[in-house]
Amino acid sequence: xxxxxxxxxxxxxxxxxxxxxxxxxxxxxxxxxxxxxxxxxxxxxxxxxxxxxxxxxxxxxxxxxxxxxxxxxxxxxxxxxxxxxxxxxxxxxxxxxxxxxxxxxxxxxxxxxxxxxxxxxxxxxxxxxxxxxxxxxxxxxxxxxxxxxxxxxxxxxxxxxxxxxxxxxxxxxxxxxxxxxxxxxxxxxxxxxxxxxxxxxxxxxxxxxxxxxx
Ligand SMILES: O=C(O)c1ccccc1NCC(=O)[C@H](O)[C@H](O)COP(=O)(O)O
Numbered sequence: 310x311x312x313x314x315x316x317x318x319x320x321x322x323x324x325x326x327x328x329x330x331x332x333x334x335x336x337x338x339x340x341x342x343x344x345x346x347x348x349x350x351x352x353x354x355x356x357x358x359x360x361x362x363x364x365x366x367x368x369x370x371x372x373x374x375x376x377x378x379x380x381x382x383x384x385x386x387x388x389x390x391x392x393x394x395x396x397x398x399x400x401x402x403x404x405x406x407x408x409x410x411x412x413x414x415x416x417x418x419x420x421x422x423x424x425x426x427x428x429x430x431x432x433x434x435x436x437x438x439x440x441x442x443x444x445x446x447x448x449x450x451x452x453x454x455x456x457x458x459x460x461x462x463x464x465x466x467x468x469x470x471x472x473x474x475x476x477x478x479x480x481x482x483x484x485x486x487x488x489x490x491x492x493x494x495x496x497x498x499x500x501x502x503x504x505x506x507x508x509x510x511x512x513x514x515x516x517x518x519x520x521x522x523x
Contacts, residue, residue: 317491318517322350328505333364335514341371348447349502354388361389371395397448400431423459430467439473452496460487477512481520492517
């Protein structure tokens with residue numbers, strides 16, 4: 310798998326070949342698939358498998374699961390080759406998933422205030438995301454932005470990624486303020502929920518990379 314450069318870029322919630330191919334062409338480090346049925350970005354294991362084969366060896370694939378059982382994950386892995394499991398669950402459950410499947414696990418940390426920022430990394434990487442509103446129908450992918458200033462004094466020594474409300478025109482500022490080593494976007498590179506826009510993907514990757522070099 311490619312090593313990521315100054316800043317890692319993940320594009321999440323791919324549902325179709327046009328968007329997937331744009332991620333590969335423009336050099337995204339990770340491409341994410343959402344296995345959460347209530348999401349507009351939901352894909353079946355078979356759909357994900359069809360897409361992952363298009364980018365073999367050129368980008369890592371990430372499967373996103375919300376409070377999954379082992380069977381939920383196993384059902385997907387029967388079809389789709391995933392490099393990383395990103396989960397919304399407790400730290401204990403994330404650790405268990407890593408042991409059961411032997412794959413790198415990333416855990417989402419919903420953050421409402423500085424008290425929610427993790428002090429250690431229970432798995433391979435943590436995702437720092439805004440805590441969703443109470444009436445949200447999903448725990449992420451809501452185009453909701455974190456108050457980045459909250460992270461300015463937070464200096465983790467473990468791998469992490471910034472997510473939530475990132476866009477072509479704010480990713481550089483987000484990286485500058487937070488010092489994020491990697492960024493994750495979904496809504497910000499879409500023309501409609503679940504439909505990725507190749508031009509926005511290209512600009513997002515370029516702007517994130519430039520920010521990482523600054
Ligand atoms: O995207 C979804 O529909 C989704 C459903 C359930 C859990 C998480 C989900 N998305 C998470 C993400 O795609 C990423 O965290 C993303 O970077 C943040 O989303 P966005 O604010 O839309 O860029």
